[in-house]
Amino acid sequence: MAKIKALLPSLKEKKRYLAFDADKPVQDLSRECYKQAHTFLGDLGMAHAGIVPLPTEKGALWKVNHTAVNHTKAALTMIQNIHDQEVCIRSLGVSGILQKAQAFLER
Numbered sequence: 001m002a003k004i005k006a007l008l009p010s011l012k013e014k015k016r017y018l019a020f021d022a023d024k025p026v027q028d029l030s031r032e033c034y035k036q037a038h039t040f041l042g043d044l045g046m047a048h049a050g051i052v053p054l055p056t057e058k059g060a061l062w063k064v065n066h067t068a069v070n071h072t073k074a075a076l077t078m079i080q081n082i083h084d085q086e087v088c089i090r091s092l093g094v095s096g097i098l099q100k101a102q103a104f105l106e107r
Contacts, residue, residue: 013050014066017101019092020076021059024085030060032082033089037075045071059092059105069094 022029030053038046049068054061064072076089093104 015050015063015096016066016069017054017095017098018062018064018069018072019059019094019101019104020062020089021092021105022082023088023090026082026085026087029082030056030062033060033076033079036079036082037072040075040078041071054098056102056105061101061105066096 020033026032034051034053037049037051041049045068048065049072050063050065051072052063054063062072073091076091079089080086092107093101095101095104
C-alpha cells in the first residue's frame with residue numbers, strides 16, 4: 001500500500017486566530033457564539049470559514065481561515081443576546097500566531 005504524501009506548505013489553508021470577548025461575563029461564550037455564527041453564515045459559510053474553537057481561560061479564541069476573518073467578525077457583531085442576556089461581542093485582535101492571539105485575551 002502506497003503512503004499518502006503530505007501537502008506542500010503552499011497548498012495548505014492559511015489560518016488566523018481571532019480573539020474576542022463579551023462586555024459581560026457569559027458562561028460558554030465560545031459555544032454560544034459558534035451557534036450564532038452558524039445561524040448567520042449557514043452550513044456552507046461555516047465550512048468555508050473552517051472555525052475551530054480553542055479552549056481558553058477567559059474570552060474566546062477561534063482558529064479561522066484567513067479569507068473568512070471578516071465574515072466571521074460580521075457574524076459576531078450580529079449576536080445580541082446570549083441566555084436571554086444582552087451582550088456586546090468585541091473583537092480583541094487577529095493574529096497568525098497563537099501566542100500573540102492569547103496575549104490579546106490577557107490585556
